[in-house]
Amino acid sequence: MTNPPDLVVFSDLDGTLLDHETYDWSPAKPALHRLAQIGCPVVLTSSKTAAEIVVLQQAMGLSDYPAIVENGAGVIGLPGQDDIAEDYEKVRQMLDAIPPSLRKHFTGFGDMSADEIATLTGLSPDAARLAMKRDFSEPGLWTGHDAAKDAFLAAIQEQGLTATQGGRFLTLSFGATKADGMARVLARYKPKHSIALGDAPNDIAMLEAAEFGVIVANPHRDPLPHLKGEAEGRISRTRDAGPHGWNTAVCALLYQLGLTTGTHANG
Structure with missing residues (x-):
């Protein structure tokens, strides 16, 4: 049995730990290195798929930790609690069951080619193919007007789906959120402290549920x-965008929590 960690960090990716335009995360390396030194799990929490996140976990040295994928629709790497990937086809079936007059305005990843997704997101073709390997949810673009969008949202709700607006895409799923995934991870690790960092509407519940929330600036x-929690100082905002702001905020909170010296092993 391992000892509870002092801290677990939950981080959104696009526009938060990853630069909005370049997907670079190197400015956050100092804080990531410090978190590794003191044995604090970093749980990537994103709209990205498990296939995408595993690659990033390997690059960042985070493969030993769980991740919350597809906007909270699934959790991977949590011992004894890996979700079974069988929701995606159900989501697509329900999406296709709504009236064609509404369906035509939503272009999901399942409606696009890898090249189209690469053009839309700036991902490489190989990375776009990983983004298409969906298990739990369907992101897409809404191209209709606001009144039709309201009708679309009502129609998918009747089908049992929910919609979450992220930084780029409207994502359809069965309703589990990043905050839900965070609660599962916290129940498993039972850390002394928790930090959540994000920049988009789909991060709000997670930011408000953590002990400390950080809204990372995104000029885009x-x-x-x-x-x-902002008035009390429990939630803060960074001045710098993306991984630069992420690095500064995490280092400041580590100092505030007294986790800047020594090594804290997890057991």
């Missing part, structure tokens, strides 16, 4: 509204 999208 509208800033998040004032969140519960």
Whole structure:
């Protein structure tokens, strides 16, 4: 039985730990290195697929930790609790069951080629193919007007689906959120402290549920509204964008929590 870690960090990827345009995460290396030194799990928490996140975990040295994938629709790497990937086809079937007049305005990843996804996201063709390996949810673009979008959202709700707006895409799933995934990981690790970092509306519940939330600046999208916990200082905002802001915020919180010296093993 391992000892509970002092801290677990939950991090969104695009626009947060990854640069919005280049997907570079190297500016966050100092903080990631410090977290590794003191044995604090970093749980990648993203709209990305398991296939995409595993590659990033390997590159960042985070393969020993779980990850929350597809906007919280699934959790991988949690001992004894890996989700079974069987929801995606159900989501697609329900999507195709809504009226064609509404369906035509939503272009999901399952409606696109790898080249189209690469062009849309800036991913390489190989990375785009990993993004298409969906297990739990369907991201896509809404191309209709607002009134039709309201009708579309009502129609998918009748089918039993929910929609979550991320930094780029509207994602359809059976409703599990990043905050739900975070709760499962926290129940498993039982850390003394938790930090969540994100930049988009689909991060709000996670940011508000963590002990400390960090809204990472992203000049490519509208800033998040004032969140519960900001007035008390439990939730903060970075001045720098993406991985630069991520690095500064995590280092500051490590100092605040007294986790800047020594090595804290997990058992």
